[in-house]
Amino acid sequence: MFSKDIYINRRQRLKDKMNKGIALILGNIDAAMNYPDNTYHFRQDSTFLYFFGLDYQGLAAVIDFESGEEILFGNDFDIDDIIWMGPQPKLKDNALKVGVTQTHPLSKLKEIVSKAHQQGRKVHFTPPYRGENILKIGDLLNVNPLKVKEMHSIEFIKACVSLRSIKEPGEIEEMERHMAVAYQMHTTAMKMAHPGVTEQQITGILEGVSMSGGGPISFPIICSVRGETLHNHVHPNTLKSGDLLLVDAGSESPLHYATDHTRTSPVGGKFTSKQKDIYQIVVDTNNAALAATKPGITYKEVHLIAAKTMTEGLKSLGLMKGDVDEAVAQGAHALFMPHGLGHMIGLDVHDMEDYDQRLVGFDEEIQPSTQFGLAALRLGRRLQPNFVVTNEPGMYFIPDLIDQFKSEKKFTDFINYEMVETYKGFGGIRIEDDVLITETGSRVLGERIPINPEDVEAMVQSGK
Amino acid sequence: MFSKDIYINRRQRLKDKMNKGIALILGNIDAAMNYPDNTYHFRQDSTFLYFFGLDYQGLAAVIDFESGEEILFGNDFDIDDIIWMGPQPKLKDNALKVGVTQTHPLSKLKEIVSKAHQQGRKVHFTPPYRGENILKIGDLLNVNPLKVKEMHSIEFIKACVSLRSIKEPGEIEEMERHMAVAYQMHTTAMKMAHPGVTEQQITGILEGVSMSGGGPISFPIICSVRGETLHNHVHPNTLKSGDLLLVDAGSESPLHYATDHTRTSPVGGKFTSKQKDIYQIVVDTNNAALAATKPGITYKEVHLIAAKTMTEGLKSLGLMKGDVDEAVAQGAHALFMPHGLGHMIGLDVHDMEDYDQRLVGFDEEIQPSTQFGLAALRLGRRLQPNFVVTNEPGMYFIPDLIDQFKSEKKFTDFINYEMVETYKGFGGIRIEDDVLITETGSRVLGERIPINPEDVEAMVQSGK
Numbered sequence: 001m002f003s004k005d006i007y008i009n010r011r012q013r014l015k016d017k018m019n020k021g022i023a024l025i026l027g028n029i030d031a032a033m034n035y036p037d038n039t040y041h042f043r044q045d046s047t048f049l050y051f052f053g054l055d056y057q058g059l060a061a062v063i064d065f066e067s068g069e070e071i072l073f074g075n076d077f078d079i080d081d082i083i084w085m086g087p088q089p090k091l092k093d094n095a096l097k098v099g100v101t102q103t104h105p106l107s108k109l110k111e112i113v114s115k116a117h118q119q120g121r122k123v124h125f126t127p128p129y130r131g132e133n134i135l136k137i138g139d140l141l142n143v144n145p146l147k148v149k150e151m152h153s154i155e156f157i158k159a160c161v162s163l164r165s166i167k168e169p170g171e172i173e174e175m176e177r178h179m180a181v182a183y184q185m186h187t188t189a190m191k192m193a194h195p196g197v198t199e200q201q202i203t204g205i206l207e208g209v210s211m212s213g214g215g216p217i218s219f220p221i222i223c224s225v226r227g228e229t230l231h232n233h234v235h236p237n238t239l240k241s242g243d244l245l246l247v248d249a250g251s252e253s254p255l256h257y258a259t260d261h262t263r264t265s266p267v268g269g270k271f272t273s274k275q276k277d278i279y280q281i282v283v284d285t286n287n288a289a290l291a292a293t294k295p296g297i298t299y300k301e302v303h304l305i306a307a308k309t310m311t312e313g314l315k316s317l318g319l320m321k322g323d324v325d326e327a328v329a330q331g332a333h334a335l336f337m338p339h340g341l342g343h344m345i346g347l348d349v350h351d352m353e354d355y356d357q358r359l360v361g362f363d364e365e366i367q368p369s370t371q372f373g374l375a376a377l378r379l380g381r382r383l384q385p386n387f388v389v390t391n392e393p394g395m396y397f398i399p400d401l402i403d404q405f406k407s408e409k410k411f412t413d414f415i416n417y418e419m420v421e422t423y424k425g426f427g428g429i430r431i432e433d434d435v436l437i438t439e440t441g442s443r444v445l446g447e448r449i450p451i452n453p454e455d456v457e458a459m460v461q462s463g464k
Numbered sequence: 465m466f467s468k469d470i471y472i473n474r475r476q477r478l479k480d481k482m483n484k485g486i487a488l489i490l491g492n493i494d495a496a497m498n499y500p501d502n503t504y505h506f507r508q509d510s511t512f513l514y515f516f517g518l519d520y521q522g523l524a525a526v527i528d529f530e531s532g533e534e535i536l537f538g539n540d541f542d543i544d545d546i547i548w549m550g551p552q553p554k555l556k557d558n559a560l561k562v563g564v565t566q567t568h569p570l571s572k573l574k575e576i577v578s579k580a581h582q583q584g585r586k587v588h589f590t591p592p593y594r595g596e597n598i599l600k601i602g603d604l605l606n607v608n609p610l611k612v613k614e615m616h617s618i619e620f621i622k623a624c625v626s627l628r629s630i631k632e633p634g635e636i637e638e639m640e641r642h643m644a645v646a647y648q649m650h651t652t653a654m655k656m657a658h659p660g661v662t663e664q665q666i667t668g669i670l671e672g673v674s675m676s677g678g679g680p681i682s683f684p685i686i687c688s689v690r691g692e693t694l695h696n697h698v699h700p701n702t703l704k705s706g707d708l709l710l711v712d713a714g715s716e717s718p719l720h721y722a723t724d725h726t727r728t729s730p731v732g733g734k735f736t737s738k739q740k741d742i743y744q745i746v747v748d749t750n751n752a753a754l755a756a757t758k759p760g761i762t763y764k765e766v767h768l769i770a771a772k773t774m775t776e777g778l779k780s781l782g783l784m785k786g787d788v789d790e791a792v793a794q795g796a797h798a799l800f801m802p803h804g805l806g807h808m809i810g811l812d813v814h815d816m817e818d819y820d821q822r823l824v825g826f827d828e829e830i831q832p833s834t835q836f837g838l839a840a841l842r843l844g845r846r847l848q849p850n851f852v853v854t855n856e857p858g859m860y861f862i863p864d865l866i867d868q869f870k871s872e873k874k875f876t877d878f879i880n881y882e883m884v885e886t887y888k889g890f891g892g893i894r895i896e897d898d899v900l901i902t903e904t905g906s907r908v909l910g911e912r913i914p915i916n917p918e919d920v921e922a923m924v925q926s927g928k
Contacts, residue, residue: 031495032593033507034811035818038683040504042697043497082864083802086693129496131595135609145599145609201676208672212665219502229550233506338547347498354499400546 001053001255002170004099010163011051011063011070011099017159018065021122024113024140025051026133027059041216045133046347046354047126049256050164053098059091060109061100066121071102073109113140124156129354157355164352165344165360166386171257172436172445175346175388178253179434179446181213186263186449189223189247190456191463193265199223199235199245206249215252218259218349222248227264227428228396230339243267244275244427250349258349260390261449262432269461271453278395279429279453281313285393286431286451289341293383293391293435293442298366300380303341306393307333314395319423322414332414334373335405336397342390343378345434350378351388387437388445394430397423465517465719466634468563474627475515475527475534475563481623482529485586488577488604489515490597491523505680509597510811510818511590513720514628517562523555524573525564530585535566537573577604588620593818621819628816629808629824630850635721636900636909639810639852642717643898643910645677650727650913653687653711654920655927657729663687663699663709670713679716682723682813686712691728691892692860694803707731708739708891714813722813724854725913726896733925735917742859743893743917745777749857750895750915753805757847757855757899757906762830764844767805770857771797778859783887786878796878798837799869800861806854807842809898814842815852851901852909858894861887 001007014023027048030039044055052061052072060073072095077088095103104112117123123141127149128134138145167175185206192202203223210217224232225239227246239245248262264279266272271279288309292302307328314320314336320327327333344351344360352360361379362368369375379389402424406417434445450459465471478487491512494503508519516525516536524537536559541552559567568576581587587605591613592598602609631639649670656666667687674681688696689703691710703709709731714724728743730736735743752773756766775797778784783800784791791797808815808824816824825843826832833839843853866888870881898909914923 031497031504033495033504033683034510034593035814036593037817038813040495040497041684046498079864079868083862084693084695086690086696087864129498129500131597131599133595135595135598139610146603198676200678204672204674204676206672207675208668208670210668211671212668214664219497220505226550229548231548232550349502350499353501398547400543400551404543 001055001097004097006168006170007051007053008099013163014051014159015063015065015068017162018124018156021065021124022113022116023063023065023156024123024125024137025061025063026125026128026136027052027054027057027061028130029057029132031130044256046256046352047160049347050160052100054094055256058106060106062109062112069102070100071104071112072100073104073106075106110140114142117141122153124153125151126157126160126355127152154359157359161352161355161360164346166384167346167388168386171346172386172388174253174255175257175259175434176445178214178251178257178259181210181251182259182261182434183447183449184213185209185249185251186247186261187459189245189249190263190265190450190459193239193245193267193269193460194464195239195241195268198238199225202247203235206247210249210251213251214254215256218250218252222246225267225427227430228398228426229428230394230396239267241268242272244429246428246430248430248432256347258345258347260345260349260432260434262392262394262430263449263451263456264429264431265456265460269457269464271457274426276453277317278426281310281317282393282395282429282431283451283453284313285309286391286433289391289393290433290435290442290444293389293437295383295385295437295439298380298382299341299361299389300366300377302391303374303377304328306341306391307337310337310393310395318419319416320414321416327411327414330411330414331371331373332411334371335401335411335415336395337393338373338376338396338398338401339394340374340377340379342392342432345388345390353378383437385437385439389435389437390432391435392430392432394428396428397426398428399424465519465561468561470632470634471515471517472563477627478515478623479527479529479532481626482588482620485529485588486577486580487527487529487620488587488589488601489525489527490589490592490600491516491518491521491525492594493521493596495594508720510720510816511624513811514624516564518558519720522570524570526573526576533566534564535568535576536564537568537570539570574604578606581605586617588617589615590621590624590819591616618823621823625816625819625824628810630848631810631852632850635810636850636852638717638719639721639723639898640909642678642715642721642723645674645715646723646725646898647911647913648677649673649713649715650711650725651923653709653713654727654729654914654923657703657709657731657733657924658927659703659705659732662702663689666711667699670711674713674715677715678718679720682714682716686710686726689731689891691894692862692890693892694860703731705732706736708893710892710894712894712896720811722809722811723898724809724813724896725898726856726858726894727913727915727920728893728895729920729924733921733928735921738890740917741781742890745774745781746857746859746893746895747915747917748777749773750855750897753855753857754897754899754906754908757853757901759847759849759901759903762844762846763805763825763853764830764841766847766855767838767841768792770805770855771801774801774857774859783880783883784878785880791875791878794875794878795835795837796875798835799865799875799879800859801857802837802840802860802862802865803858804838804841804843806856806896809852809854817842847901849901849903853899853901854896855899856894856896858892860892861890862892863888
């Protein structure tokens with residue numbers, strides 16, 4: 001974990017933003033896979049991690065915004081636990097590591113929280129996303145758990161967002177350090193992109209590279225020769241010559257900061273010229289987005305700059321036509337990129353997505369759009385130094401979506417459907433980097449994973 | 465999945481055992497890691513898998529034990545889902561694959577279940593182990609979710625246990641086929657057992673071997689040079705010469721049957737003579753248990769035969785003393801093996817552990833013990849052909865437990881504490897196989913992973 005001063009400082013800044021009530025910050029418990037004691041990799045709640053740093057299950061914290069008290073709750077282990085888990089430090093000692101002096105057994109949590117609740121003090125919490133914590137909050141507040149979800153605190157969320165959006169130097173160092181594992185994952189996938197290998201084999205190896213490198217994957221790996229399926233979490237295919245392999249994968253650092261990159265490789269090591277044309281447009285779009293990513297611009301504008309670059313490229317190939325600005329304004333390009341350009345990244349791969357995407361990615365100035373494509377943009381607001389975002393333009397030929405747009409005669413002024421038909425079966429390409437907003441511009445975190453077509457081809461070929 | 469006749473037959477046999485009410489069998493939904501859309505590997509509920517076979521999220525089933533009806537509930541996907549997930553078959557078509565003709569959207573589930581509940585008909589379900597399904601059942605039955613856990617049906621559990629305990633030929637084939645992946649995992653670990661390698665690296669690679677081989681790990685990997693910690697899920701150590709590396713790891717087959725093996729390797733490839741003495745006792749105990757494992761014997765007896773073999777071995781080394789039968793009867797050996805010999809294995813690594821261990825592993829004839837050590841035995845009842853169990857004797861030198869027993873002057877007639885003190889720091893050894901009960905005896909499933917000390921040493925050395 002970070003030094004205790006970091007956590008003390010974060011809590012102090014939180015207290016500076018909040019006036020009334022108490023914050024209830026529940027850690028996670030182990031998540032049951034198929035029975036209570038068979039659990040997934042433990043993942044601590046990110047809000048708990050941010051303010052209290054302790055990375056094991058069964059903890060809870062309360063911050064009293066009026067008295068200023070900070071209390072950690074948890075149970076110490078007995079000899080039976082020690083037989084199964086080995087010797088364990090006491091909660092009291094762990095709490096000191098994050099600058100907290102007041103600790104209680106978990107049984108005391110209900111007394112303190114329900115007392116505050118009964119006194120009419122606001123109990124602030126972020127939206128719970130696991131059933132166990134929903135049940136827990138229901139129990140603590142003595143309300144039916146089915147009512148808990150609507151009770152979260154917008155004020156508390158906004159305070160957390162304002163702190164967590166701007167990464168501290170230590171957070172940036174941790175993220176940058178872990179980019180080496182991301183690099184290894186993606187170059188490993190490139191080297192494996194040969195006919196006869198299965199998607200499942202590559203996925204397995206990448207999970208292993210991530211875990212060996214320090215932590216589990218930061219989200220379910222997308223590894224597919226059907227890249228036009230945006231979030232393809234099944235891996236049934238065997239690679240064959242001529243396929244494009246899209247790999248969207250990331251790893252959690254030891255302190256649980258996420259990486260998130262996408263690369264698309266030609267199976268066997270050589271793009272066809274048709275593939276290379278589309279691939280180059282996506283590279284150009286990624287680079288245009290990177291150049292535009294800087295403090296002061298809204299991320300919505302960066303998204304639209306990317307859309308314009310993409311539309312120009314598609315027009316040069318004859319897949320689109322007409323006025324580029326007008327096509328982008330109407331959202332015609334969303335046939336080819338129905339998702340947003342990117343999102344914030346930090347302790348979560350979609351950072352703070354448990355809170356409420358509108359409060360994380362938007363504000364009074366920039367509101368979410370309802371236009372198809374743009375509506376999927378997760379981040380619209382103005383960029384500030386030390387934000388970290390992903391830039392992930394993609395281009396896809398999705399047969400069902402093409403059929404739908406065509407049958408509804410959508411954007412016939414901008415889309416050359418006759419030519420688009422000949423791209424059915426092409427698949428999809430996405431290229432994604434993790435980008436730090438600096439004082440004056442932005443830079444890719446870590447050594448950039450091979451991106452230019454000849455570099456990707458060379459990396460694939462080196463795995464032969 | 466299996467052929468539809470398998471599922472039809474299972475449901476028919478279930479209906480033969482049940483008379484009144486309806487069964488509510490909830491599939492799992494994706495489990496949130498750190499926000500709702502960032503999920504762990506999907507794991508379907510085993511009871512749902514057993515009776516309905518469909519391996520995706522958001523499904524539920526009802527079996528009416530009076531009318532005989534079988535209904536599957538789920539929602540079909542729309543174009544927005546298809547963009548993100550690719551084309552998806554309809555529930556109606558999936559249902560036919562498992563022999564079910566009646567399907568409804570999920571919204572209809574509440575109507576049917578709450579109607580039955582209001583009519584005073586028993587709604588049978590197994591104990592829910594995920595918060596989301598606890599909340600769901602609360603909603604369906606219109607009761608506070610905090611009350612749901614106590615409402616499960618013992619009668620329904622007993623019917624499920626009687627079916628699932630006896631593995632069908634197809635299940636045994638599936639399990640045996642996947643033993644090749646278990647073999648690969650454990651021999652990979654042996655080959656990596658060299659100084660300078662980290663536990664985390666090995667764990668990562670093993671997760672990759674499992675995933676590449678067909679499915680995720682079947683439980684969190686134990687990979688530790690501190691093998692005396694029974695369920696050690698942290699991996700902070702770097703291997704060094706003279707360490708013993710204990711690896712307890714398994715993989716899920718494509719149909720989600722578990723493997724579960726443990727091997728203990730000498731780091732660098734050579735047991736010390738002190739290590740070899742203890743190791744050989746554990747091998748002998750494993751073999752004695754295997755010979756005793758057969759239809760008609762109670763598993764409690766097999767456990768006690770293993771305990772006796774182990775005690776004899778410890779006595780020959782001078783670590784124990786006195787009358788062997790009496791030492792075992794009093795549980796003195798549990799200082800060295802505080803856990804049970806094994807458990808059933810199938811769709812779950814501890815098969816059916818979500819139900820209630822007493823209903824799975826015990827019956828009117830054989831009840832759980834309260835004696836330290838024996839109390840941790842998960843399976844006591846009489847073995848039948850086509851049970852599959854793990855045999856996993858182990859021997860550990862747990863400093864905290866030694867101190868506790870010694871200070872309480874426990875078993876001073878049987879334990880030579882002076883000598884035991886010299887084994888503090890030794891660590892632990894466990895050796896575990898998956899064993900099928902046959903008509904006349906038992907056999908290890910799959911090719912046996914190297915077990916004899918010289919074979920393990922050779923495998924480690926081959927990885928140099």
